[in-house]
Amino acid sequence: MNADATTRAPRRDVQRNRAKIIDAARAAFAQNGLEAPLDAIAKAAGVGAGTLYRHFPTREDLVAAVLEEHRPDLAREAQRITHQDHDPQRALDEWLDAIAGWMRAYEGLPAPLRAALDATGTPLGTTCERVIETTSSFLAPVQEAGQARSEITGRDLFLSVLATTWATAAQPSNPEPRLGRMLRHGWLTTEPHL
Known part of the structure; x- marks a missing residue:
């Protein structure tokens, strides 16, 4: 096999099938949550189950690909927050709201995100780590200003937002902003004005 054959881009039909699967999964997850049947996703994409599994061997791989489609929006939100002129604590609050x-985005998402945090090198784990890195970059100036406890990490905040998201999904009558403000008492060094 020559070098050109090993570095060749995927065929257009392969790329097209992958995109159709991701689009169908996004729609199915939005309508039915992450437990949407994979066979139904393949059918909606116009491909066979084998094609779906060649592209995405596990449900987690498919979830990661769908979430990767959201990453540019999340990155734009981080940029927007970064370029606004306000204090670091407010920027961190806005970022935590954005990741919430x-x-x-999809019913049932907190559980696979939590599981992915313990699985290194997985596509979903990598996605989570990117979000945690951005969270850490928003946290650092708050800590430098003495407004957040020094032992708190970006991962801690990611987990607290994840827990809040899970709790509000289980109990929709409990508004998330109130839970988020309550959790902030744990990482702030001073009492926030609620």
């Missing part, structure tokens, strides 16, 4: 929205 990302975590609420």
Whole structure:
């Protein structure tokens, strides 16, 4: 096999099938949550189950690909927050609200995100680590200003938002902003004005 054959881009039909599967999964997850049947996703994409599994051997791989489609929006939100002129604590609050929205994108998402945190090298784990890195970058100036406890990490905040998202999905009558404000008492060094 020559070098050109090993570095060749995927065929267009392969790329097209992958995109159709991701689009069908996004729609199915939005309508039925992450437990949407994979066979139904394949059918909606116009491909066979074998094609779906060649592209995405596990449900987690498919979830990661769908969430990766959301990453540019999340990155734009991080940029927007970064470029606004406000204090670091407010920027961190806005970022935590943004990732809460990302975590609420599909019913059932908090559980696989939590599992992915313990699985290194998985596509979903990598996605989570990117979000945690951004969270850490928003946390650092708050800590430098003495407004957040020094032992708190970006991962801690990611987990607290994940827990809040899970709790509000289980109990929709408990508004998330109130839970989020309550959790912030744990990482702030001073009492926030609620």
